[in-house]
Structures are given as structure tokens and as C-alpha cells.
Amino acid sequence: xxxxxxxxxxxxxxxxxMGWSMRSDAVxxxxxxxxxxxxxxxxxxxxxxxxxxxxxxxxxxxxxxxEGRKYVGWPDLERDFHEEFSAVDRLEIPIRELNxxxxxxxxxxxxxxxxxxFFHEDQALRKIVMxxxxxxxxxxxxxxxxxxxxxxxxxxxxxxxxxxxxxxxxHLVSTSSEGSAPDLSGEWDILELDNDKHYKATxxxxxxxxxxxxxxxxxxxxxxxxxxxxxxxxxxxxREGGFELLLxxxxxxxxxxxxxxxxxxxxxxxxxxxGGTYQWKRLTSPTTAP
Numbered sequence: 001x002x003x004x005x006x007x008x009x010x011x012x013x014x015x016x017x018m019g020w021s022m023r024s025d026a027v028x029x030x031x032x033x034x035x036x037x038x039x040x041x042x043x044x045x046x047x048x049x050x051x052x053x054x055x056x057x058x059x060x061x062x063x064x065x066x067e068g069r070k071y072v073g074w075p076d077l078e079r080d081f082h083e084e085f086s087a088v089d090r091l092e093i094p095i096r097e098l099n100x101x102x103x104x105x106x107x108x109x110x111x112x113x114x115x116x117x118f119f120h121e122d123q124a125l126r127k128i129v130m131x132x133x134x135x136x137x138x139x140x141x142x143x144x145x146x147x148x149x150x151x152x153x154x155x156x157x158x159x160x161x162x163x164x165x166x167x168x169x170x171h172l173v174s175t176s177s178e179g180s181a182p183d184l185s186g187e188w189d190i191l192e193l194d195n196d197k198h199y200k201a202t203x204x205x206x207x208x209x210x211x212x213x214x215x216x217x218x219x220x221x222x223x224x225x226x227x228x229x230x231x232x233x234x235x236x237x238x239r240e241g242g243f244e245l246l247l248x249x250x251x252x253x254x255x256x257x258x259x260x261x262x263x264x265x266x267x268x269x270x271x272x273x274x275g276g277t278y279q280w281k282r283l284t285s286p287t288t289a290p
Contacts, residue, residue, distance in 0.1 A: 032107035032138045033100045035145035040113070044093045046085040052078070056139070056146045063136075064151045080268065087266060089125070090118040105140040112155060131155040181223050182251050186284035193277045205286070218243070228254060239263050245280060254280040 035054055042050035057074040064070055071077045097112040115130040136150035184207035190199040201211035207220030207230060214236025222229045228245040245256035259275040261267075 030143070030145075032102055032109065032140075032145045033098065035138060035147075036098065036100065036109060036111070036136075037095070039147060040093050040095060043081075044091045046091065048078075048081060048085075051081060054144070054146050056141075056148050058148070061149055063149050083266070083268070088117045088119045092116040092118075107138040107140075107145065108136065109138070110135050182226075182247065183286035184220065184223070184228075184251075185286050186282055189281045189283055191279045191281070193279055195276075200283075201280075214239075223247075228256070232258065241275060243278075245278075252282040252285070 038050065039054050041047075042054070052074075055074065055077070059073045062070065062072050063077075093113055093115055095111060095113050098109065099111070100107060100109045102108075111134040113132055113134065115132055117128045117130075119126055119128075131154065132152050133155045134150060134152045137148045138145045139148050140146075183205050184203050185205040186203065188201040188203060190201055190211065191197070192199070199211050199213045199216075201209060201218060203209040203218065203220075207223060207228065208218060210217050211232075214234035216232055216234040216236075218230055218232050220228065220230040226247040226249075228247055229243070231240065231242050233240040239260060240262050241258060241260040243256065243258040245254040247254045255278070257275070257277055260269050262269065
């Protein structure tokens with residue numbers, strides 16, 4: 001699987017700048033748009049001094065990120081900034097669209113940005129892109145604009161919800177009767193489409209069993225109307241996460257995504273971030289499975 005460690009903080013509403021050539025902490029912001037762009041530049045530069053200065057530290061301020069994650073106050077946010085900055089080699093955060101409105105000492109904005117992470121894995125430089133949509137509120141304090149509260153979501157839907165849903169009229173269901181869980185037993189060939197790598201899984205009827213990648217094991221948590229969901233663990237490289245697949249009508253193939261929830265000691269990874277696209281093909285039918 002393509003490694004992913006995406007901490008929501010990394011994408012913060014605050015982030016990318018276009019055109020600032022000087023260090024962000026050397027710029028005093030007198031308008032809200034400049035402050036937003038400076039925050040984004042500071043995030044890309046891993047500049048904690050400027051981030052701390054331009055984000056309000058009020059203890060009761062609440063902000064939300066993807067997957068329902070929530071920050072109250074500054075300390076947890078500061079901790080996640082530090083964790084993210086230590087996990088990546090480089091960040092690029094281009095702003096695709098920014099709209100800002102203000103009235104008196106209050107401003108609000110909408111923004112679309114790409115959060116691009118570069119990190120080394122298996123002696124190769126990896127690149128992960130998150131396409132995000134942000135909204136937030138700012139306040140002018142002592143002549144300087146600071147970020148109060150923000151909310152973010154993904155601009156693109158996960159593979160299962162978007163591609164499969166579109167093909168089925170926006171419904172991830174089949175005409176099979178409710179409660180008739182399929183038999184998932186047998187051997188499965190798993191193709192990682194992003195890297196053209198193959199693994200083999202040997203599953204029982206309920207969809208649980210080992211696979212040939214770092215001593216991995218699948219645990220199926222739900223199968224309903226062809227939507228197959230579960231978790232995976234890889235003791236060999238100390239990683240775990242989840243998966244979501246859409247079964248074919250005959251139950252012999254499936255396609256979907258895997259994502260990370262933990263890599264070593266790195267936790268607090270937003271669930272369902274795209275870690276890889278996979279095509280599953282059944283090598284044995286349920287009736288011939290051991």
C-alpha cells in the first residue's frame with residue numbers, strides 16, 4: 001500500500017500562499033486575505049512561530065476537520081502541527097480559490113486548496129495529494145487578523161462513494177435481498193493498481209484471514225448490499241488501517257480503497273484518506289474453497 005499518514009491538521013483552513021517570497025513571520029498582516037495566505041505559507045514552511053501568532057489561542061474556540069475530527073483550543077492543534085511536520089520531508093499547499101468578506105473587525109472566507117505531502121518510503125520519495133475545501137472566521141485583534149474557527153471537507157469523494165455510486169445512480173446497493181451476506185471464502189488475488197503489485201489473501205466465509213504482505217490479516221466488519229468493509233493489520237511493518245470494496249454482482253471480483261489509521265507510533269490519522277486503489281479477483285469459488 002502507498003503509505004499515508006495524513007493528520008488533519010496538515011490541511012488546516014489556514015494554509016497556502018501564492019506569491020510570498022519572504023518568510024511569513026516577517027510580514028505584518030493588515031487585511032484578512034493576506035493573513036490567510038500567510039497562514040498557508042507558514043504551514044507549508046513548517047513555521048510554528050507564525051502559525052501560533054496568527055491562530056487564536058482562546059480555550060473555548062471549536063474547529064472541525066474531515067471525518068468529524070474536532071479541535072478545542074490551541075494545545076491539541078499545536079501538538080498535531082509538530083507531529084505532521086516531523087512526519088513529512090516537504091509540504092506544498094497551493095490555493096486554488098479564495099474568497100474573503102469582512103465587516104468591521106470580523107471576516108469570513110471560503111477556500112479550495114491542495115495539501116501535498118512529500119515523504120520517503122522504501123528509499124523512494126512519495127507524494128500524496130489531498131484536495132480540500134475550507135471555510136473559516138477571522139477577527140482583527142490589536143490591528144492584526146487572527147484565525148478563530150474553521151471547518152474543512154474533501155472536494156472529492158472517496159472512490160467507492162464517487163465512482164461506484166455514480167455508476168449505480170448514487171446508490172451503493174444491489175438488488176440482493178437484505179440480510180443475505182455473501183460467502184467470501186477462498187483465495188483472492190489483490191492487485192494494487194497504483195504500483196502494479198499483487199498480493200494473495202486466503203479468507204474464510206466471513207471474510208477474515210491472512211494475506212501475503214508483511215504478515216497481514218483482514219478482518220471484515222460489515223458486508224451489506226455488495227458493500228464490503230473491514231480492517232487490516234500488517235505486523236511486519238507495524239501498520240494498520242481500513243478498507244472498503246464494492247463486490248461485483250457474481251461475487252467474484254471487488255474494487256475499492258485501503259487507508260491507514262496507524263503507522264508505527266504515528267496515530268490520529270484521519271480515517272478513509274486514500275492510501276491505495278485495489279482490484280480483487282477471486283481465484284476459487286465459495287463452493288470449492290477449503
